[in-house]
Amino acid sequence: MKLAERISRISVSQTMAVGEAAGKLRDQGVDVVDFGPGEPDFPTPENIKNAGIEAIHSNFTKYTPVGGIRDLKKAIVEKHTRDFGSKYDVSECLVNIGGKHAIFNIFAAAIDEGDDVIIPTPYWVSFADIARFVGANPVFLHTSEADGFRLTAAMLEKAITPKTRLVVANSPNNPSGAVIDDDEFIRIAKLCKQRDIYLLDDECYAYFLYDNRKPFSIGGHPEFRSHVMVAGSLSKTYAMTGWRIGFMLAPQEIVQACLKLQSHSTSNPNSIAQKAAIEALTGPQDSVAEMLREYAKRRQFIVERLRAIPGVACAEPGGAFYAYPNISSAYRKGIKDSLDFSVKLLERQHVAVVPGEAFGTNDHVRISYATSMETIEKGVKRLHDFMTSL
Ligand SMILES: Cc1ncc(COP(=O)(O)O)c(C=O)c1O
Known part of the structure; x- marks a missing residue:
């Protein structure tokens, strides 16, 4: 079928592609830690x-x-x-x-x-x-x-x-x-x-x-x-x-x-x-403040833990609910790029992250901490195991 030229200029959002791959694994009963979603884990107030x-x-x-x-x-x-x-x-x-x-x-x-x-x-x-x-x-x-x-x-x-x-x-x-x-x-x-x-x-x-x-x-x-x-x-x-x-x-x-x-x-x-x-x-804005307090705790925890992983550096995220660690030290250990990193991390440790190349930098992956503290703890531990296993 001949499609319009303008539609060929764009591609499906890679943030969504990772979510789909993680979803498939989950459907097979795998315990996936999903750091992909860019949305709050809280319900609407x-x-x-x-x-x-x-x-x-x-x-x-x-x-x-x-x-x-x-x-x-x-x-x-x-x-x-x-x-x-x-x-x-x-x-x-x-x-x-x-x-x-x-x-x-x-x-x-x-x-x-x-x-x-x-x-x-x-x-x-x-x-x-x-x-x-x-x-x-x-x-x-x-x-x-x-x-x-x-x-x-x-x-x-x-x-x-x-x-x-x-x-x-x-x-x-x-x-x-x-x-x-x-x-x-x-x-x-x-x-x-x-x-x-x-x-x-x-x-x-x-x-x-x-x-x-x-x-x-x-x-x-x-x-x-x-x-x-x-x-x-x-x-x-x-x-x-x-x-x-x-x-x-x-x-x-x-x-x-x-x-x-x-x-x-x-x-x-x-x-x-x-x-x-x-x-x-x-209406009342209390829920916004409550969510922010929770994100602040998670942010501190995840940034500290990421920085403690050998070979990982993480710039201070001043806002939003993402950490964007630099994982490029893995490229000296058999990992090709951020996509390869994300694919292997999902395959070997069942952790979903979004490759930095989706955001225009290749040395990083995006981790959303809009997820429970328990999930963050489990995911960061798996990431640690992945990095040290390379
Ligand atoms: C930077 C940025 N801008 C805008 C949006 C749009 O969000 P929505 O269309 O849900 O309002 C998003 C959603 O992920 C975003 O990350």
């Missing part, structure tokens, strides 16, 4: 679930406005103002079917074929493939592991070309957990504005910060608003990955363009999930 149930019982089950109901947009904008000091109007907000949809729409609406899109490595897989899908060139900007994979304005300045149209900032970062320093973020935004380049701020993990750091959004600095597009998500913050609610905060022209696209593709986000999202954003 009760108050949010109840708001969804109430929406069904009150027959809120029909089409809604394409860009989301006004009450939800208002809740998004007001929470962003409370948390980050931003000043968005509801007309600058669009509700999407997850943060990924927000990002896809932004690329589709704002990027032309042949444009350069700067993506710092390591990066979340979808940025590169979405860029390719819309015909743009992903330009990978290597961040330094010794510097904790943090993006800086100085690095960015060297990478900008006349063709650069958009820069991706994802802080805290998936997969490295790196957090861009607040002052540095401002310098990055200044540079983007000066050079008339869009800055996409993916805030999917904005609330997952450790060591008492306060969440930050460049959207809270109105002087850069003409060039900043915030992509947000309720998926991780409220353990709502399956509900599919995300949003964008962006200049009205972008919002209107994305609305047009949405009106011909997905139509409105799920009506029931929108009601649940209002409760998530306006």
Whole structure:
């Protein structure tokens, strides 16, 4: 069958491919430690679930406005103002079917074929493939592991070309957990504005910060608003990955363009999930703090244990729920690359991790600690055994 050329530019997300391989083993009854999933292991909090149930019982089950109901947009904008000091109007907000949809729409609406899109490595897989899908060139900007994979304005300045149209900032970062320093973020935004380049701020993990750091959004600095597009998500913050609610905060022209696209593709986000999202954003936030406390404990434990494995180094993940250890010492002991490492680790020790090459670096694997402490303990021990057996 002859498929469209544009679909051949992208491939199935490798994060999903590893999950499938682990799932097959599990179906055969194997005790797999799965460090693959990029989603919270907590259930959606009760108050949010109840708001969804109430929406069904009150027959809120029909089409809604394409860009989301006004009450939800208002809740998004007001929470962003409370948390980050931003000043968005509801007309600058669009509700999407997850943060990924927000990002896809932004690329589709704002990027032309042949444009350069700067993506710092390591990066979340979808940025590169979405860029390719819309015909743009992903330009990978290597961040330094010794510097904790943090993006800086100085690095960015060297990478900008006349063709650069958009820069991706994802802080805290998936997969490295790196957090861009607040002052540095401002310098990055200044540079983007000066050079008339869009800055996409993916805030999917904005609330997952450790060591008492306060969440930050460049959207809270109105002087850069003409060039900043915030992509947000309720998926991780409220353990709502399956509900599919995300949003964008962006200049009205972008919002209107994305609305047009949405009106011909997905139509409105799920009506029931929108009601649940209002409760998530306006209701009690205790569950968010509780989940964060638990992640903080796991993070400390896993980073310490990983660093204790001979031949493993691990940069400090300042946020999100991933560790991104460097396992390249195994390449001197018969392992070819990060994919080979992941495949052999799954085969021999039944531990699923995501190979770094899925994120644009080959010396690492991603370990999600959004799983129980018991599972983490078991998995890290197996990883230790694997490394020492090579
Ligand atoms: C960096 C990053 N951005 C955005 C998303 C999108 O999440 P969702 O579409 O569930 O809102 C993810 C999900 O894994 C992510 O890791």
